[in-house]
Amino acid sequence: MNDRQGVQLLQKKRLGDGAQGSGLFFGVSCLALGLVAIVYGYLWWAVSSAEARIVEIDQSIAEIERTRDKQKEARLLMSYDQVTQLDPLLRSHVFMSAALQRLQALVQVQVQAISVNIDTQKKIIALKGVADNFTTISRQISSLYLDPSLLNVSLQKMTSLPNGRVDFELLIEFNDKVLLLRNIPSAVSSPTPSP
Numbered sequence: 001m002n003d004r005q006g007v008q009l010l011q012k013k014r015l016g017d018g019a020q021g022s023g024l025f026f027g028v029s030c031l032a033l034g035l036v037a038i039v040y041g042y043l044w045w046a047v048s049s050a051e052a053r054i055v056e057i058d059q060s061i062a063e064i065e066r067t068r069d070k071q072k073e074a075r076l077l078m079s080y081d082q083v084t085q086l087d088p089l090l091r092s093h094v095f096m097s098a099a100l101q102r103l104q105a106l107v108q109v110q111v112q113a114i115s116v117n118i119d120t121q122k123k124i125i126a127l128k129g130v131a132d133n134f135t136t137i138s139r140q141i142s143s144l145y146l147d148p149s150l151l152n153v154s155l156q157k158m159t160s161l162p163n164g165r166v167d168f169e170l171l172i173e174f175n176d177k178v179l180l181l182r183n184i185p186s187a188v189s190s191p192t193p194s195p
Contacts, residue, residue, distance in 0.1 A: 099125070099174070106143050106150075110136040125172040130165050134158075137168050144170070149178040 099118060103125065107113060110132040117126040131137045137158065144153045156169040 102147065102149065103127075103172075106147055108136055108140045108143065111140050120176070123174050123176055125170075125174060127170045127172060128168070129170075130161070130167055132165060134166055137166060141170070144172060148175075150174050 100116070103116065107129075108131070111129050112131075113127060113129045115126075115128045118124075119126075131140065137155070141153050141155065144150050150172055152173040154171045156171055158166060158168045161167055
């Protein structure tokens with residue numbers, strides 16, 4: 001330190017000592033500010049492009065709305081409602097067709113069916129018919145028991161007719177799940193009478 005006229009001068013600092021730390025802080029600050037500016041710019045661009053896309057979509061929706069044929073749409077909706085109302089009927093028709101085909105395959109040749117009533121809620125088939133004799137009715141009941149979709153067969157009425165034939169009524173309980181899942185047999189072997 002130099003003493004000039006009683007005043008001591010401060011020691012000179014070297015220029016590079018303190019400036020190096022503040023330069024690093026300044027550089028990091030500028031880098032952080034630059035990153036924030038880039039992120040902000042990207043977000044601004046993304047929002048503005050999304051808003052532009054929304055406007056385009058709104059315009060295309062408005063164009064589609066202008067070109068809609070509302071009468072045709074009403075007719076299509078009415079047709080859809082009619083088809084959905086027919087669906088349960090069609091499903092039960094398929095069920096009835098399958099049940100009747102299976103029953104037809106199981107009925108003996110010597111049996112003439114007079115009426116067939118199917119109650120799908122109670123899962124019962126009422127079969128009224130005429131057979132050649134009592135043995136034919138017995139064989140008919142046996143052949144119905146061979147089918148796994150038929151759960152129970154009960155003879156409700158059996159009367160002999162003046163012409164020698166036999167009038168009968170059968171109640172047949174069925175399992176609709178098995179009846180629908182199995183293929184309909186092409187021919188069911190019926191027990192043949194022994195000579």
